[in-house]
Amino acid sequence: QVQLVQSGAEVKKPGASVRVSCEASGYTFTNYAMQWVRQAPGQRPEWMGWINAGNGKTKYSQEYQGRLTITRDTSANTAFMELRSLRSEDTAVYYCARSPLFLLDFDFWGQGTLVTVSS
Amino acid sequence: DIQMTQSPSSLSASVGDRVTITCRASQGISNDLGWYQQKPGKAPKRLIYAASSLHSGVPSRFSGSGSGTEFTLTISSLQPEDFATYYCLQHNSYPFIFGPGTRVDIK
Numbered sequence: 544q545v546q547l548v549q550s551g552a553e554v555k556k557p558g559a560s561v562r563v564s565c566e567a568s569g570y571t572f573t574n575y576a577m578q579w580v581r582q583a584p585g586q587r588p589e590w591m592g593w594i595n596a597g598n599g600k601t602k603y604s605q606e607y608q609g610r611l612t613i614t615r616d617t618s619a620n621t622a623f624m625e626l627r628s629l630r631s632e633d634t635a636v637y638y639c640a641r642s643p644l645f646l647l648d649f650d651f652w653g654q655g656t657l658v659t660v661s662s
Numbered sequence: 663d664i665q666m667t668q669s670p671s672s673l674s675a676s677v678g679d680r681v682t683i684t685c686r687a688s689q690g691i692s693n694d695l696g697w698y699q700q701k702p703g704k705a706p707k708r709l710i711y712a713a714s715s716l717h718s719g720v721p722s723r724f725s726g727s728g729s730g731t732e733f734t735l736t737i738s739s740l741q742p743e744d745f746a747t748y749y750c751l752q753h754n755s756y757p758f759i760f761g762p763g764t765r766v767d768i769k
Contacts, residue, residue, distance in 0.1 A: 578758075587749060588698075588706060590758040604757045638705055647753045648696040650717065652705040 545569040547639050547653035554659045560627040563656045565639030567620045573597040576642040577622040578649050579613060581635040589635075593642060594622060629660045664688050664752055668761040674769040681737040683764045685750035690730045694754035697726055697735045700763075701746045709748075710735065740766070 550564040565577060579591040592603035594613045601613050607626070615622045622639055637656045640649035665688035675681050685695065693713035698706035708717045710726035713733055723738045737744055745768055750761040 587760045587762050588751075589760070602756065606757070646711065647758075648694075648708070648711050648751065649698075649706075650708050650711070652707070655705050 545641060545651040547641060547651060549637075549639060549653040549656045552657040552659070554661065555629050557630055557660055557662055559629050559660075560625060561629060561658050562623055562625045563637050563639075563658070565622045565624070565653050567622070567641070570641070572615075572620040573617055574644070576644055576647065577613070577615065578640045578642045578647075579622075579624045580638045580640060580649070581633075582638070582655075583632075583635040586635075588638070591624070591637075593647070595644065596622065597644075626658075629658075631660050634658065634660045663757055664691065664755060664759055666750060666752055666759050666761040668748075668750060668764050670764060671762065672765040672767065674767045675740050676769045677740055677742055679740045679769075681740050681744075681766060683735045683748055685728075685733045685735070685761050687731045687733075687752055687754075691752045691754035693729050694752060695726075695728070695733050696751045696753070697724075698749045698751060698760075699744075699746045700749065706749060742768075 546568045548566045576593045576595050578593040580588045582588045594601045596615050610627045612625045639653040641651045667686045669684050695713045697710040700706040709724050714726045725736045748764045
């Protein structure tokens with residue numbers, strides 16, 4: 544069965560960077576894309592960007608241009624999301640979600656990683 | 663950017679009730695719309711994709727319809743495990759946008 548397992552909760556200071564991992568199993572990693580979404584407390588989910596796990600091409604929301612990098616390691620079936628220059632408003636739960644390349648919606652989700660930004 | 667709205671923002675219903683949630687897009691998105699269920703402290707789960715296709719393993723009491731700018735999610739007979747928040751998602755054009763959500767509570 545499809546499983547996406549994310550790394551654990553993080554606490555960061557303003558200005559720092561955070562890197563969240565998402566290890567996939569139960570399917571052929573390189574046949575799909577991986578999306579990243581975040582959700583601040585009490586808010587709707589917010590799309591951040593995605594990576595084609597096969598060829599490594601990425602697409603980012605303009606909201607995060609310059610601060611966000613999504614990568615993948617095909618040997619480890621793992622995708623990564625790095626967000627830099629953190630501020631308090633980046634406090635949220637960050638999710639990875641698998642995405643069929645022909646559809647680009649989000650069919651299976653990771654469990655989420657809480658990132659807290661606080662001085 | 664495409665704007666997504668949902669109505670109602672919340673509703674109270676009883677077990678066995680028929681529930682309909684509407685999602686509207688500010689411009690046409692063909693059928694590039696999904697519906698997701700989220701329970702407190704949990705990740706969203708896909709219910710419907712391509713506006714009207716049922717995700718594998720999702721009970722048949724859930725159905726979706728619509729195309730273009732107006733979409734509906736219907737729960738034909740509400741069950742206790744269906745009390746949750748429901749979001750629509752447009753993935754037709756960037757940035758992908760989730761609707762503001764509809765919270766379904768127990769009456």
